[in-house]
Amino acid sequence: MSAPLLTARNLSKRFGAVQACGEISFELVEGEALAIVGESGSGKTTLLHLIAGLMQPDGGEVSYRLRDGFSRDLATLTESERRALIRTDWGFVHQDAARGLRMNVSAGGNIGERLMALGDRHYGNIRAAALQWLARVEIAADRIDDAPSTYSGGMRQRLQIARNLVTRPRLVFMDEPTGGLDVSVQAGLLDLLRGLIADMGLAVVLVTHDLSVARLLSNRILVMKQGEVIESGLTDRVLDDPQAPYTQLLVSSVLAA
Amino acid sequence: MTTPSSRDLLVVENLDKAFTLHLHGGARLAVIANASFAVARGECVVLGGASGVGKSSILKMVFGNYGADRGAIRLAAGGGFLDIAKASPREIVDARRRIMGYVSQFLRVIPRVSAIDIVASAARDAGFEAAAAQARAASLLARLNLPERLWSLPPATFSGGEQQRVNIARGFAGEHDLLILDEPTASLDAANREAVVDLIREQRAKGAGFLAIFHDEDVRTLVADRVIDVSSFSHREAA
Numbered sequence: 001m002s003a004p005l006l007t008a009r010n011l012s013k014r015f016g017a018v019q020a021c022g023e024i025s026f027e028l029v030e031g032e033a034l035a036i037v038g039e040s041g042s043g044k045t046t047l048l049h050l051i052a053g054l055m056q057p058d059g060g061e062v063s064y065r066l067r068d069g070f071s072r073d074l075a076t077l078t079e080s081e082r083r084a085l086i087r088t089d090w091g092f093v094h095q096d097a098a099r100g101l102r103m104n105v106s107a108g109g110n111i112g113e114r115l116m117a118l119g120d121r122h123y124g125n126i127r128a129a130a131l132q133w134l135a136r137v138e139i140a141a142d143r144i145d146d147a148p149s150t151y152s153g154g155m156r157q158r159l160q161i162a163r164n165l166v167t168r169p170r171l172v173f174m175d176e177p178t179g180g181l182d183v184s185v186q187a188g189l190l191d192l193l194r195g196l197i198a199d200m201g202l203a204v205v206l207v208t209h210d211l212s213v214a215r216l217l218s219n220r221i222l223v224m225k226q227g228e229v230i231e232s233g234l235t236d237r238v239l240d241d242p243q244a245p246y247t248q249l250l251v252s253s254v255l256a257a
Numbered sequence: 258m259t260t261p262s263s264r265d266l267l268v269v270e271n272l273d274k275a276f277t278l279h280l281h282g283g284a285r286l287a288v289i290a291n292a293s294f295a296v297a298r299g300e301c302v303v304l305g306g307a308s309g310v311g312k313s314s315i316l317k318m319v320f321g322n323y324g325a326d327r328g329a330i331r332l333a334a335g336g337g338f339l340d341i342a343k344a345s346p347r348e349i350v351d352a353r354r355r356i357m358g359y360v361s362q363f364l365r366v367i368p369r370v371s372a373i374d375i376v377a378s379a380a381r382d383a384g385f386e387a388a389a390a391q392a393r394a395a396s397l398l399a400r401l402n403l404p405e406r407l408w409s410l411p412p413a414t415f416s417g418g419e420q421q422r423v424n425i426a427r428g429f430a431g432e433h434d435l436l437i438l439d440e441p442t443a444s445l446d447a448a449n450r451e452a453v454v455d456l457i458r459e460q461r462a463k464g465a466g467f468l469a470i471f472h473d474e475d476v477r478t479l480v481a482d483r484v485i486d487v488s489s490f491s492h493r494e495a496a
Contacts, residue, residue, distance in 0.1 A: 029347065187368040194367065198382075216367060220346045234321060234346035241323040245279035252280060 003065060005030045005171060005203050010060035011050050013043075019227040020046040023060070026222065026232070030170060033197055033204040035218035035235060037211060037250070043227040045175060048207045052092060052173045053082065064171075087117045091164030095176035097156035100163065101148045107134065107159055108144040114167045133162040137192060154185035158192065165196060174206045178213055190216050211254055215239055223247045261331050261338055266435050266466035267296040267319065268338070272328035272490075274314055288314050292328070292490035296435065301457060301467040301480045306487035312470045315487065316437050318342070319468060320359045321349040332356060333434065354382055357435040360428030362443060364412060364420040372415075373398060373408040376426045383431030390430070397426035401452050417444045429456055436460065438469035442476050454479045 004027040013021040020043045028034055036044040049055040051062055053074050065071045067089060077085065086092075094100040101110050111130040120126055131141055137158035148156045157177065164172060177193065178186040194217060197204055208214050214221055214235060221238045223231040223246070231244040242248045261268040272292040278284045288311040296302045304312040317323040319330055321341050331338040334356055339348060353359075358379075366375050373394050380390035398408055401422040412420045421444045428436060442450045450473065457467060457480045471477040477484065 032347070191367045191369050198378075219350045234349050236322050237324060237346075237349075240317065241276075243277075243324070248279050 003071065004028060005032075005065050006051065006205075007063045007071070008051055008060070009062075011047065011057050011062065012059040013046055013050055013055065013057050019043075021050060021057070022227045024222075024229055025060075026229075028171075028203055028205065030203055031201040032220065033202075033206065033218040035206045035208060035214035035221045036224060037208060037214050037221060038224035039209060039250075041226075042224040044207045044209075044224050046227075047224065048173055048175055048205060051205060052090070053086070067170075087114060088167045089169050089171065091167075091169040091172035093157075093160055093164055093172060093174040093177045095179045097148065097153070097160045100160040101156065103149045104147050106145045106147055107139065107151075110148065110159060110163045111166050114163060118167060129166060130162075133166050134159075136196075137162045138188075152185075153181050154189060157181065157189055161193070161196070165200065165202075168200065169202070171203045171205070174204060174208075176208055176210075177206070178210070179208075193217060211239060211251065223250070261295070261333070264297045265295050265331075266298050266300075266333050267468065268329070268331040269294050269315075269319070270329045270331070272315070272318065272330065272342070273326045274311070274318060274323065275326055289318075289487075289490050292487070294485050296466045296468050298333075298434075298464045298466055299461050300482045301461055301469060303469050303471055303477055303481040303484045304487050305477075305484045306491065310487045310491045312487050313439055315490075316359075316439050316468065316470065320353070320357065320437055354431075355384065356433055357437060358383075358428050358431050358433040359437045360425055360439065360441045362421075362440050364424040364427075366412065368413050369411050371409045372403065372412050372423045375412070375423060376430050379427045380430040383433065385431075393430055394426065397429055397456075398423070400456065401426055402449055418446065418449065421445060422449060425453060425456075429460065432460070432463075433465065435466045435468065438467060438471075440470050440472055442471065442473050450476055 006028040009025050011021055011024045024047060036047055038044045050057045062074045063071045064074055092100060108127060108130040111133050112126040115126050115129060130144060134141060134144060139155055139158055148159050151159065178189050181189065190213065206217055218235045221232060221235040222229045223238065225246050231238055231247045238247060239251055242251050270293050272289055274289040275285055275287040278286060292315060304315060306312060314323060318325050319341060325342040328342060330341040332341055332352060334352060339352055341349065376394035376397060377390040380393045381387060385393060403419060403422050407415065407419065412423045425441050442453050454476060
């Protein structure tokens, strides 16, 4: 198997007296989907922000294999290298789509912006790509000139996904991507995400408190509690045969639908 | 320990499994002790024994859903054997894609996906091209007598038997070397049980192996090369 795409080593972060992440290490290979689960305050979002470079760790490092094949410690990237990575090879799907979109720019503009950041200046190409991606995330073509502020929650989330994937990233971070949406909308979005992950061979780091979302979208799972990874492994093994007392509590607390 | 031969598809040795129930005062529930058996290529091995004796637990350990406390689960993979009891998550994910499939008692899918896409997607996961996957899905659904008007609908509103036929089609879609069946025919009528028996025989003739649980005496008689009595591995019987 090829070298890992992303490697986290001994990542630590404190907020005052609180250990948000303690010495966390893991690897992610291309095309692998990793879920980070735990209750509110377990440190899962902090861990995601540390890996995605949105927050500086107190200790430890994250390295990423760039498209040139060389793995680099993210802390050593120049600002322009870091920006290029975030704009092209990475995506970030926020729970609140308003954080990942420009709410008053048209849908076409939201998708096109990432392509323009890559240097594409041809209006026709950009619009064609935007239309193609709107279709792929099941947004009607005649909504291309509308701003996402006029969209429903589920449509905004699908637009955010299109905006992220238009540059064909290899790694996408997702923070509760279906959180806050109606159950009927969640199902459609999960189906869409699962299809895109498989078709594009995306690597994913997914933060969720919803174990069924983790089961549907991920191959591997990290269970966090109070800033520590207390159990990890194959997603359905951890969910079907949990070993740690806390994981057993989490799994048994879910109401079967 | 015996060395697996090239005819062996699955060799299970000295398998132990217990559950520790931390939410119930750390009670220890021993399920399986010293389970050893093998499945050869082209063979259908049925696990027998009373309900609660640990048959499903063995299937889940072989597929990797349950961990094993001790022992080996050697699955023929790429000229060698992969020990599922010790394999990494990545190795298990890869083995499930290429080598082994699983049919549970109930269909568990995303609510909105159509029956034919569920089956075709399983074929694609196993390496079929999109068009071939679609064709294989259609052929399996037809053989399992699922009315064609249902193919493009999500199975949520189907009857139990119809859902289960989608589930079986999905399991067979990948043409895996080893197929694990957990009472797949429980909710089927006689004609559809027969369709499943035909599918098993056909795949077996191509060299696929089966590890299965069938409560249905008729089906068992028709497909089983051997029945292994799991109560001989069961802790609860011995206790």
